[in-house]
Amino acid sequence: MMTDKIKLGFAPTRRNIFSADAAIEFADLTRNKLNAMDVDFVDIKDINEDGLLYDDAGMKKIAAKFKKAGIDGLFLANENFGTEYECARLAKQFDVPVLLWGPKDEAPATDGSRLRDTQCGLFAIGKVLRRFKVPFTYLVNADIGDSEFEQGVLDFIKVCNVVKTFKETRILQVGPRPFDFWSTMVNEGELLERFNISLSPIPLTELVEKIHELQSNNDSEIAETEQKLRSIADVEISDKDLNMVSALKVALSRKMKEYGCNAGAIQCWTALQDEIGILPYASESLLQDEGTPVTCETDIHGVISELLVEAATMGQERAVFADVNCRHPENPNGELLQHLGVFPYSTARNKPKLPKSHFVFDYPGSVGFQAKDGTYTLCRFDGDNGNYSLLLGNAKTCDGPYEQGTYLWLQFVNLNRFETKLVYGPYIHHIAAVRSDVVPILYEACKYLDISPDFYDPIEDDVKAYLRGDIKSIVK
Known part of the structure; x- marks a missing residue:
């Protein structure tokens, strides 16, 4: 439906x-x-x-x-x-x-x-x-x-x-990008002038103040969120930390509504941990499931990618937002897509877990599960030097080692082609993926968006064949 x-x-x-x-x-x-x-x-x-x-x-x-x-x-x-x-x-x-x-x-x-x-x-x-x-x-x-x-x-x-x-996207930007993440730098004016995509920047303190306000008022939505998390996940964190995870989720949702935003991006570390003592990922995963994605490291282009790939499914599937991390130890075309959280809970193939900490950051607020098997469409909107493109392609899940956080192993037709595309850019290590074959939809949409479609596999002829009705699917 x-x-x-x-x-x-x-x-x-x-x-x-x-x-x-x-x-x-x-x-x-x-x-x-x-x-x-x-x-x-x-x-x-x-x-x-x-x-x-x-x-x-x-x-x-x-x-x-x-x-x-x-x-x-x-x-x-x-x-x-x-x-x-x-x-x-x-x-x-x-x-x-x-x-x-x-x-x-x-x-x-x-x-x-x-x-x-x-x-x-x-x-x-x-x-x-x-x-x-x-x-x-x-x-x-x-x-x-x-x-x-x-x-x-x-x-x-x-x-x-x-x-x-x-064309209707407005993004809540919570805090500036972390200093070390020069790769997530964006041109705010150009996004507005060319694409009508606007940012609503707020400082971290505004979000933190909203959290404390909600907690002081014992906002009923916090308790409802706590109850939901206990019903869908194995909660290993303390009641206090669970309350903060829930309050952060509610605060982000309220701020997006206040500023008329359909998505967000947050400076997820390390100032946030100094203020509220948790990682934001468990909260973001809930927002992802509600269709209002929030990405990490203030990755504006990343959350746009999520919105596009989900829209191509008419909201039937929720996107995972992942770091492209490392090659499979045995499969030459296997690659790990992973994050401390951010994957929507609905994409889990096993019961999600809210662990006490993660090996990268010793804070509560991360999520752990393996994503569902299937064929995924990968998508990354990005640009530099005034040129914007949409990286597109498919990959299928494959077996791989256990990993902390939210993760899936994907097998590519040719991993070298995918890897080389990310390095030469204008892309980075963040990518959105959805369990549906919507590459032709995104390709066709590019002609209306002033964006160049960019395939990491040589599939453009197959995509055109699908769009003119000659084949039923581009996935082999």
Whole structure:
């Protein structure tokens, strides 16, 4: 079940020279299919008697209706030849992903005539969209009942969700980056100017004061959080430390709501331990499960990566955020992804543990478990020198030694390629991963985000083949 919601503007189009009746019939068939798929869309049947886009007067009314509804994506359904310039004029008014498709033409009648000429019109619409500099996603000329149609629409909805999430992101930045982490340096002004991603920086003291306020007031959410942690994990830390872990989680959640943020990044060490005596990871893992990720070492680009890869699953899967740590002792293509916590509790394959300390930091507040087996999509948004890209690829879990903290061992097709990509950059040792194959979704979303897709394996041809319906999966 998809937890995130996307609203499409549905604009079926026709051209006067071909059969209006046939275009109306196929537009209604498309509507029925979208309804059967439970797609949330804004229709245009009230715009004119045809319920179709074909002239300026109708285009202006459609644009006004879609703007009022706040659509997240535009679906141009070419039901006969289509009026290409009206499609482009409509699409130009929206900064949202655009889906272009038309139903396959019937065989010619016995007298050699044809009613729709849909495929030819798709070529024309595509050309004019390019003239208007409107990026778009093309769904191949398949029948409404074909599996390619349904998969293409569902994938496009996921693309819309990635784009919407990216453009609406506001990140709570708690404290500056730790001095030693020059790798997590970001350009705040550039993120805002280019991508509309804004930061809400607050000092650590503001968060600490909120924690103490919540504890002094015996806020009921702290006790509820303590109870939840005891129900989902083996708690080895003291009651006092558990109370602080819970208070930190609640304080971070309240601060994100106060500043209108959908994610956060925190200076996780060492000033925080001096103030409240715990590591933040057990608290962050709870926030990850709630869909409001918070990353460590003030890694702004890292939390953006998490938001993107989760949005590509429509909120069905939660992302793990990990350090890429070390090679497998025996498997030449195996790699350890690990952290002191941060993985959502829901991603655990064994019961999570809240240990008294971790070998890296002798403080409570870390989490321990191995993540679930499966095929993961790895994703890292990053940039430097004004250039931004999205590192993409897949890897499958494999057996490996026990590790403290939250961890998983992944087997790559070629670990050297992955390792070299991280070293040459613009990436670092932090990466987001989700147990789902959403590489094609993220790849397609890049065209709407002014980001270059960057594969660590040579899979671009397979991704393109998937997007045009030639293969069902890029994972071998």
